[in-house]
Amino acid sequence: MIVPLAHVLILAAILFGLGLVCTLVWRSNVIMLLIGIEIMLNAAMLVFVGGSNHWGMADGQVFALIIMAMTSAEVSLALALVVYLHRRKNTVDVDEFRELQD
Amino acid sequence: MYGGYCPDMETYLFYILATVTVIGTILAITEKHPVHAIVYLVTSFFSLASIFFLLSAPLIAMFEVIIYAGAVMVLFMFVIMMLDLGRADEAKRPPLRQWFLPVILGGIILVSIGVLAAGYVTTPHAPGAITVRDFAVTLFRKYGVAVEIISMQLLFAVVGALYLGRRRP
C-alpha cells in the first residue's frame, strides 16, 4: 500500500466535489454539465479501485469496469439526446428545456 | 526501482499525480471554451489512470485511457464540433454569482467526506497483488449476470441513440 486509504478517499472527495460544482454551475451548457457527471463517476471509480487495492480483492475493480460500461451507455444516450434537443431548439442551455412542466 | 527498495517513490508519485488530477479538473470546469475544457479533462484522466496503475489496477488504468480519455472524450468533442459549440466568441463562463451556491455546497460535501475519510483508519488487509487473472475470474464467475445485464444495457443504449439520432422528416 503506497498511501493510506484515507488519502485516496480524500482525493476522490475532491474530484467529486469539483464534478458537483461543474454540474451545478454550467447550467448554460448541457455538455459541460455532462462532463461534471463524468468527473463524479470517475471519483466513484477511484473509490472502488482504492478499496480494491486496500483489501486485496478484485471486486472493486470489477465494479469500476461496470461503471465504465454504464458510463459509455449513458454518454452515448445523453449525447444523442443533446443532439436531438439541439436540433429542436438550437440551444444547449439546460433551462430552455422545460416542456415537462406543463 | 533502480534495483533498490525505494518505498517513497511511488507515494510521491501518487501525490504528484493527485495534484495534477485536481488542477486539471479545476481548469476543466472553469474553462469557458468547451474544447479546451475537454483537453484539460483528458490530462486529468490520464493522471487518474496513472493513479489506478499505482493502486495495482493496471487493467482499469488501461480502460480508463482507452474508454474515458479515448472514446468518451472524443465523443464529447465530436458532439461539440457537430453542434458547432466550439466558437471562441460565443463561449462565456457563467457569471460569478452563479458560483457561490455550488461552491458552498460542494465545499460542505467535500469537507464532510474529508473528515469522514480522515477518521477512517484501517489496516490494509492481505495486500496481495490483484492479477488480471483474479480480475477476470471475479468478473465472469461472480458477476457474470452483471456482465450480461450491462451488455444488454449497452445494446439498448445503441438502439436508443440510433432512434434519437435518426433524421426526422
Added chain:
Amino acid sequence: MKAYLELIILLPLLGAIINALLGGRLLSRRASEWLACAVIWGSFAATLAAAIVYRAPATVEIVSWLSDFDFKASLTLYLDPLSLSLCLMITFVCGLIHLYAVGYMKDDPSSVRFFALLNLFVAAMLMLVLAENLPLLYLGWEGVGFCSYALIGFWHTKPANATAGRKAFIVTRIGDTGLGIAVVWMFELFGTESIPHLNQMGHLLPAGIVTALGLLMLLAAMGKSAQVPLMVWLPDAMAGPTPVSAQIHAATMVTAGVYLLMRMFPLIGVSPTVTAAIAITGALTAFYGATCALVQRDLKRILAYSTISQIGYMMLGVGAGAITAATFHLLVHAFFKALLFLGAGCVITALHHEQDIFRMGGLRRTLPGIFWPFLAGALCLAGVPLTGGFFSKDGILGAVWLKGGALYGGLYVVGLVTAFITAVYTARMVLVVFCGDGIHPLPPGGGGLGRGGLKQLPRIMEWPLIPLAILGLCGGLLNLPEYMGNGLLHLFLLSLGSHEQTLPHSTEILLQGVAAAVAAAGILTAWFRYGGKRRQESLAKEQKPAGGIAAFLLEGWRVDALYDLLLVRPYTRLSTFLWQQLDEGCIDDSLDRMASLFGRCGQWLGGRGQGRVSLSLLGMAAGAALMVFWMVWGMP
C-alpha cells in the same frame, strides 16, 4: 441411391428458392416457368432412376439436423415400396400439372410467386413421403399446410379467397395438433423417432396407449385429408387457381393424411379400435362427400366433394387393413382426379370462368379434345368396369367384405351405396356439361355458349390430359385382381410386411359383378334424368332454388353453419367479451386510470415546481450536502 434420393427433394426445393429469389428480376417469365417444370421433371427422372436401382428398403442420412442427448432426428430419407410408388406418382402428376399451369397462368402477373410456391409444395410433399423420422415428416406436413394456405389464397386481393386460405390453414391445424402431440408422445414412449423402428414396437405397448396414439394420428389425417368432421376446408379450397386444386386433390396435401396412416399402420393397426375408427371415418366421409356432390352446381365443387368421398374410400381401405388396395386407389385416384380437375379447368377457362354446370352444355362437340379425356376420368371415378378406378375401388370393398362382421358388413353396404351415388353424380356432371344440344338453357345472362364464344385454349393445357387419361384407364394393370394374374403393386408392396389375405376368386368375381351392376345402375339413373328427352325439363327444374333435402346437401349437410353455431360464434362472443369487457374494460381501464392518476400527480407537482433542471440539481445537491453534513457532525 443417395444422390438420387437427395435430388428428388432438392430439385423442387432449388426451383422454389431460385424462383423466389431471382424470379421476376433476373429470370424472364419464360425462364422461371421452364425452371419450375424442369425441376419437377428432373425430380421425376431421379425417382425413376431410384426405382430402377431399388433393391431393398434404403435409409439415407443426408445431414444431421436435430440432435440432443437422446433425441436424434437427422435429415434422413427412407425409401421403401410405399414411398417409392408415391414419389413416382407425385413427381409425375405434379410434372403434368406444372406444364398445365404454364398455360393456365400465362396471363397472371404474379406467376413467379405461383411457381415458386408450387415447387415448394411438391418439395414439402416429397419430404413428407420420404421422411425417415417423424420430426422430418412433421416438417413436410407443415410445409404442405403452409403452401396450401398460400396457394388457396393465391389471389388474395379478393377477401373470399384469402378467407378460404385461412380456413384451410386453421381447420387443418386442428389435426396438426394431434400429430404434434403424437410425435412428442412417441418419443417419450420409445425414445426414438425413426418410423421403421417405431413400426416394430406396436406390440410392446398396452393397447390403450396404442389406441390413443392411433386416434391422435387419425385426427391429424382427418384434418389433412378432409375427413368428417374436419372436411369443411376442402370445398372452399376451390378458391385457388385450378392447377393448385388439382395438385391439392390429386398428388399432394389430401393424400398426406392417408399416407401417414399407411406409413404408421404397423404401429397403430395393432389396435382394433383404431382400425375400426379409421374405417368408420372413411365410410362416413365417403358417403358424406358423395351425397354432397350429388346436388352441387359448381363444377369444381362437385370434384371437391368427390375427392372427399374418394379419400374416404382410401381411409376405409386402411381401416380394413388393406394397405395395398388403399395405395392402389390413392395412385389411380391421383391420376383421374388430376385429369378431371385439369379438364374442368380447361372447360372453365374456355367458358370465360363460368363454373355453374347448368350454364354449360353441348361441349362434346365444341371441346372434343377435352371431352374424351374428361370422359375417361369420369368413367374411372364412376367405377365402370375395366377402368383403373373400378379395380382399385373394388379392391377396397373386397377387403372390407373380407373383414366380415357386423361393423365391416355395414361399412361394405355404405361403400356400395356410395359407389352408386358416385356413379350418379359423375354421370350427371358429364351429361350436363358435355351432352345436350348445346343450346343455353338459360336466358343469356353470362357468355352465350351457343354463339361459339369459346376462348381459345393453349395446347399445353390440353395435352397433359392425355397421359393422365391413359394412366387412369389402364391403371388397373398396376394391380390386377388375383384371378387375372398377380398384381404388380401387390407384389411390390408385399415387402412392407403387411399380411393381407386375399379373397377366394369366386367371391371376388361376385363382388366385382355387384360393383359393376351398381355403377351401371347409377349411370342409368343419371341418364334417365339428364339424358335424352327428359334433359330439358330436368334442367328447367334445377333452375329453381333448391329446397328441402337438396338444399341441405347443397350446403354440405350444413356443417359449416353447424360449426359456425357451435364453435365460431361462441368463440367470437368469448373473444369479444374478453376484448371489450376484460381487456379494454378491466385491464386497460385500470392502467389508464393509474396513468392518469400519476399524470395528475405530476401535473400538480409540476405546477408547484419551476421546471428548471438547474434548480432541481441544486436542490438535489443541497439535500445531499445536508445528509452528509448530518452524518458527520449530527450523528451521536
